[in-house]
Amino acid sequence: MKDARMSLLSARPESDDEHPLELLFACHERIRRFTATADRLVEYVTKHGADAEAQEAARNILRYFDLALPNHHADEEEDVFPALRGLHDRALDQAMDALLIQHQALDEVWRSVRPWLADIAQRMRARRGG
Secondary structure (H helix, E strand, O other), rough: OOHOOOOHHOOOOHHHHOOHHHHHHHHHHHHHHHHHHHHHHHEEEEEEEHHHHHHHHHHHHHHHHHHHHHHHHHHHHHHHHHHHHHHOOOOHHHHHHHHHHHHHHHHHHHHHHHHHHHHHHHHHHHHHHH
């Protein structure tokens, strides 16, 4: 039996494998949060320019969508969807097909927005000479 104190001190499960669906749902929440931040950033940069706060927000968005989101999509497309398709449920299959279309649309939008965010994230370094 595990030491109860250790589990109380841990902010995360012992293994990410213990709660995989919760991790996927949490990722969806982060997608919504970073998308909302990007939406607010448009107005913010218009009013304040690419100041330190805007640059930090842009870097955080870039980090998430460049690193975590592709892994999340791969988890869904390579692990979750094939397992669910094995249920042979037409409605579920249609929902997954719709999600795949959403993944593709998100990738296209990301490719168009990323250069703008990268420019904001790099402005301070360029002014400082490196």
